[in-house]
Amino acid sequence: MVTQISRRPLVSFFALAFALTWLLFLPWMATGGEGIPWFTFGPALAGFAIAALTEGWVGVRRILAAIGRWRVAPVWYLVAIGLPLALQLAAVLVIPMFGAAPPNWSLVPPFGEIVAWVAIFLVFSGPLGEEPGWRGYALPKMLERQGALAASLMLGVLWAAWHLPLGLVGDLTVYGSIHAVLAAVVFTWLWQNTGSALLAILMHASHQNSVRYLGRVYEGADQVQHQWIAVALWALVALAIVAIHGRERFAPKSAA
Numbered sequence: 001m002v003t004q005i006s007r008r009p010l011v012s013f014f015a016l017a018f019a020l021t022w023l024l025f026l027p028w029m030a031t032g033g034e035g036i037p038w039f040t041f042g043p044a045l046a047g048f049a050i051a052a053l054t055e056g057w058v059g060v061r062r063i064l065a066a067i068g069r070w071r072v073a074p075v076w077y078l079v080a081i082g083l084p085l086a087l088q089l090a091a092v093l094v095i096p097m098f099g100a101a102p103p104n105w106s107l108v109p110p111f112g113e114i115v116a117w118v119a120i121f122l123v124f125s126g127p128l129g130e131e132p133g134w135r136g137y138a139l140p141k142m143l144e145r146q147g148a149l150a151a152s153l154m155l156g157v158l159w160a161a162w163h164l165p166l167g168l169v170g171d172l173t174v175y176g177s178i179h180a181v182l183a184a185v186v187f188t189w190l191w192q193n194t195g196s197a198l199l200a201i202l203m204h205a206s207h208q209n210s211v212r213y214l215g216r217v218y219e220g221a222d223q224v225q226h227q228w229i230a231v232a233l234w235a236l237v238a239l240a241i242v243a244i245h246g247r248e249r250f251a252p253k254s255a256a
Contacts, residue, residue, distance in 0.1 A: 006054045010141050014158055017046035017133055025165045033169055040126045043133025043162070051137055063136040066197035073194075080190060080199040084207035087237070088214040091230040095218065100225060103217035118209050127204035134159060135187060136197035148188050149247035156184030175227045182231065183207065185238035185250075192251035 005012040021042030028037055051059030092103050108114075122128060134155065142151035160180035166172040190199055211227070218226045241250055 002053055005050065009050055009054045010138060012054075013046050013050045013133070013138055013141075016049060017043045018162060020045055021162060022165060025168075029165075029168055036124055039165070040124065041129035043130045043138075044128070044136075045133075047133035047137030062140075063132055063197070066136045066140075066195065067132055067201070068198065069194070069196040070198055072196055072199065076190065076194050076196075076199055077202070080203040081206045083186070083237070084203060085210045085214075087233045088207075088210035088230055090233055091226050092214055092217055094229055095222065095226050098225060098229075100218060100222040104219075105217055107216040107219075108213055114209070114213055118205065121209060121212070122201070122205045126208060127201045131197050131200040131204055135191050135200040139188060139191055143188075143192075147248040148192060148245075148250040149185065149242055152185040152188040152250075153181060155188075156181035159184055173227070175224075175231045179231050179234055182234040182238045185241060186234065189241045189245070189250040192249060 019042075021039045024039035024042060025037075028035060028039055047063055048060055051063055055062075096102060109117075139151065139155060142155060145151075146154070160177040163172060163176065163180065187200055187203060190196075190203060211230075215223060215226060245251060
């Protein structure tokens, strides 16, 4: 079995990530969504497991090194945290041009409450549970065989598909799935220039919480329209990356 996994490490990773997610999701769903959503750790657990089986401690250490890689140019922290926030905020400002009511900022919780929940969501709502697998393990392997755009699109489709269990609790949207594919391009650009899974974790958290809190300023159809505009803005960023860097690297040759 280990031999088969070693021959197809990426296939094994995705199969295990999906299997672990479903295995942990179903009990969580049975409780009505109460408790800690451990299923979000499926990709990270799969990444560490497959790395350990196929490469031993060297593979595990490579993922840990990517998570701990914090010595990058400060501008990339600004990109990781600020870009998702800026795109959501831009969507908030643009949507009234399409006939939406003005944003209701009173629906956003107090800043202190947001900070507390962001810290919790960082750990238990995807960023820390997903990114060590998606960007820490899978993406570098995919980039060994494919150009940056092809690897991004393939990973993005699988990333979107990984969220399918959320459909069982009414938390899956078409715009969210499309966003995953587009965001994968941006995440690859971030990875190619930093080699840091930590930055990917921060970008994931920034996007997730920007949607969670800025998305509240609209309700009903306006809220849906707001998210579609945000998806369009992510598409523009992804297209700009490809236009500037081409399809192969998304980074200068000297970048990480």
